[in-house]
Amino acid sequence: MDGRASTGIAGFDEMSKGGFPQNSVNFLTGDAGSGKTLFAMQFAVEGGRRGETTVYLTVNDMAESDTLVRVAEQYDIPLDEAVEKGLVNLYDYDALKDRTGQGLVDFDDLTRSIDTLLAPTDADRLIIDSVAGLGIAEDSINDVRRSMLRFIRRLRENDMTALLVTEMWDDRLTRYGVEEHVGDSLVVLGFEQKENQMDRSIHIRKMRFTDHDTSFRPIEITDEGMVVHNEGQVF
Template sequence: MKTKFPIHTTLSADAIKVLERYEKELGAKNIVLEKALLNLDTTRFKAKLDTQNIDKLIKRINTGIPGLDDFLEGGFPKGFAVIVTGPPGTGKTTFSMQYLMEGVKKGERCIFFSFEERAQQLVQHFARFGWDVGKYIDDGYLEIFGISMLTSEEMIEIIDSHKPERIVFDSLNVFTAPGDFRTSTAWRGLHKLLKKNMITSLLVTEKAHGIEKKEFDDFDFLGDGVIFLDFIQTNDIDTTPMPVMAVQKMRATRVDHTPQPFRFTSSGIAKYRALNIPSQVLQQRIEKRRAERLGSSSSDEV
């Protein structure tokens, strides 16, 4: 028996079903084809998700910051773009380097794109903490691009060639203005590649205000997670500001948003939440700082 559709047909199974349905309903072939083509034109844009085969378990990437993974259910979700932000000098670049070093030690390929520091300066920064970056660069696990004047297209080519699992962009404020970030076609192409290849990236940004101010920019809204680094005074006796870190946002993760203290050491950022300071004490200090700054602003206006 001769089949209705030859084995060599270029029509997909979906297309055949549409043709058969309209042929049965309408009969006239020209109308059938017109309706079928219109139907195919709309259905081809529908997302086809095989929900049965989607991995329900979220894979986590170790951050390299001792203690932080415990607050993130095991680390950053793989493929996330995490914003690392805060005022100048709060350890954002150190945090990012430590994150990459965790990757290369595990045999993962990593890239550091800096838009404001020379590669030699970055290598010296790494070396300060005893990290032998030269070895990882020579072995092909780490690439560092300093004061990058690369276009987004060139960065896409580098990523396609190197096939990294971790990337740091430092700092995005130099790459693009916050207001243009989410609508930038250049960034959207780069962001699409990161998501497609499940590359877990840190996007370093700058804030002109401290952690006490509830103000967010377009970088924060686009990121899958936001980690804020700052210095605050934690008690009345010792007035020396202490470094703190707050996970302000992390999709698909239960987090404690309260800022927690950490320490800088000769080997990088030491244990997260290293000091036994109650969360409410830190929160009170932040509220006090916010009130002081608001009072200062009011007196300046007068």
């Protein structure tokens, strides 16, 4: 395991000793509005700043990747520049279907189409926001786990760092409860009520191949994006 994929979120890079280990498969989870898309967007733009190429696949209810450009416009995050330079390549469901000639519905479809998606850009980074819907058609959690594993194995054949967004579900950290087992890392964005306001936090639940901070650190969302106060304590 060589090198790090910096996230561009300074405090988080410190927590993880430089960012995600390169060529790893990482999950990011959190409740609605916890900042998952913002984190992913900053990760993509930071790649571009370092001359690395990102494929960013939007697979959620918003579905259209131009929504992401609209989201970025609220912040001083130059996503549009990175897109213009071809450093960040945005795809949504429909774009991917056009490209692969098949409807994308689950992890196995994605496993089959990943080469088509990645090859033209020789991507260094892959983001999928989110994978939470890709297992819902499976009959059992074991089937989800198997198809997710097949997908992750396929990702590992490429030289790139993947960031897969999932979501909290019921009392679980992740949508299927298996992401934290099959991935190399799980980063958790907390968004909880404290008295009359919502408090944001981040912690690294797991990260293979590296030492890392295990504390819950406060985060703030500002016009510059996500800021991690990695000297602060939440508990």
